[in-house]
Amino acid sequence: LERGAVGPDTSERLAERTRAIRKGLDAETVTDVERFLARMPHTYLLTVPVERIVRQFPLIAAPLAAREVRTLAERGERPGTYSLTIVATDRAGLLSLIAGALSLAGLSILTAQVFTTEDGAAVDVFEVEGAFESDVGDDRWREFRGILRRAIEGRLSLAYRVGEKRKYYPPPRDDVPVRVSVDNDASDFFTVIEVGAPDRIGVLFDITRTLAELQLDVHLAKVATYGPRVVDAFYVRDELGRKVDDEERIRELERALRARLSGG
Numbered sequence: 550l551e552r553g554a555v556g557p558d559t560s561e562r563l564a565e566r567t568r569a570i571r572k573g574l575d576a577e578t579v580t581d582v583e584r585f586l587a588r589m590p591h592t593y594l595l596t597v598p599v600e601r602i603v604r605q606f607p608l609i610a611a612p613l614a615a616r617e618v619r620t621l622a623e624r625g626e627r628p629g630t631y632s633l634t635i636v637a638t639d640r641a642g643l644l645s646l647i648a649g650a651l652s653l654a655g656l657s658i659l660t661a662q663v664f665t666t667e668d669g670a671a672v673d674v675f676e677v678e679g680a681f682e683s684d685v686g687d688d689r690w691r692e693f694r695g696i697l698r699r700a701i702e703g704r705l706s707l708a709y710r711v712g713e714k715r716k717y718y719p720p721p722r723d724d725v726p727v728r729v730s731v732d733n734d735a736s737d738f739f740t741v742i743e744v745g746a747p748d749r750i751g752v753l754f755d756i757t758r759t760l761a762e763l764q765l766d767v768h769l770a771k772v773a774t775y776g777p778r779v780v781d782a783f784y785v786r787d788e789l790g791r792k793v794d795d796e797e798r799i800r801e802l803e804r805a806l807r808a809r810l811s812g813g
Contacts (some may be wrong), residue, residue: 561597566594573603577610585610588666592769596662597674601632605672608636613670616701617628622690629683630659630676637701639671644770646700647673648753649707653714654693655680658753661772676775680750708758719749722777727810729803740793741786742802746810748779755809756781757804758783762787763802 567586574582586594587605597605601623613636622636624626632707633656635647644663651658660676679685683710694813699705725747744756760767760783787793793802 561792563595566599569599570602573599574601575608577606581610583609588668588670588687589690590666593664595670595734601634605634605636608634609666609670609672613638616698618694618697618701620690620694622685625678627678630678631685633675634639635671635673635675635676635697637671639665639669640701641700641764641766642758643671644673644767645754645761646707647675647697648757649674649711649751650697651692652751652754653678653696653707653710654689656685656689656693657750658772659774660769661753663767665768665769707754711754714791715750721749721752723747725778727807729806731793731799731802733794736784736791739786742783742785742806743808744779744781744783744810746779747776748774751809752779753781755805756783759802759805759809760785763798763805765802766790767791 565731569581570586573757574585576610581720582710589609591795594602599601605621608621613619617637619636623632624629637643648658656677657680658675658677664672664674666672673769679683679689696705701706712811727747728743728745732743746752746756757770765785767783767785771782773780785793793799
């Protein structure tokens with residue numbers, strides 16, 4: 550899909566998925582459903598379960614205000630986990646703001662999928678769990694939304710707050726190396742950055758904040774946690790919508806990520 554070539558098998562699977570989505574949204578108007586399907590990237594339609602898409606539809610379908618944040622928290626597939634969908638107008642560094650707000654609200658990120666609609670809305674789907682308890686109540690979700698809104702409005706310094714909170718946690722494992730790779734061959738349209746690092750509070754915030762500082766736009770992210778290690782992949786473009794193919798800029802990106810993830 551990232552290469553822009555949808556083969557027969559994928560095309561058929563996409564057609565089957567859109568039929569299932571239309572069936573699941575049969576209570577909605579045809580115009581709204583077709584507009585929704587046209588807006589959403591193929592990766593979203595192919596990877597998010599149909600029943601979850603149906604539940605997410607009200608969050609995504611209506612027009613967004615500039616600083617509006619919509620969320621949907623549901624019980625996850627595994628005990629003690631939650632599926633959290635966040636919809637907001639896409640902006641530089643939004644993924645970093647979300648990751649920082651989750652950390653401050655005491656929510657640990659297990660996996661993440663980041664999507665961008667054709668008209669510039671970010672649809673981010675996280676699997677999270679409570680950092681302190683298995684049951685996350687309504688107060689915690691309200692706290693997260695409040696932190697995120699203040700961060701979007703520029704009324705909260707996430708970098709300072711996360712740094713302060715990190716002082717109360719054990720340091721990350723020193724036997725898990727930091728690895729950064731930059732691949733310009735995996736996609737015709739994006740530079741793919743893969744990061745492996747020891748898990749710690751705010752690690753996704755650190756990575757995405759670095760990408761935002763270097764004016765890189767994250768179009769798709771795949772985040773996974775394996776015990777003490779995270780392995781994250783980011784499909785990015787520069788501020789002009791191009792791949793990152795300048796060797797000096799790539800070296801700066803690699804140095805910046807390693808320094809931030811190794812230095813605390």
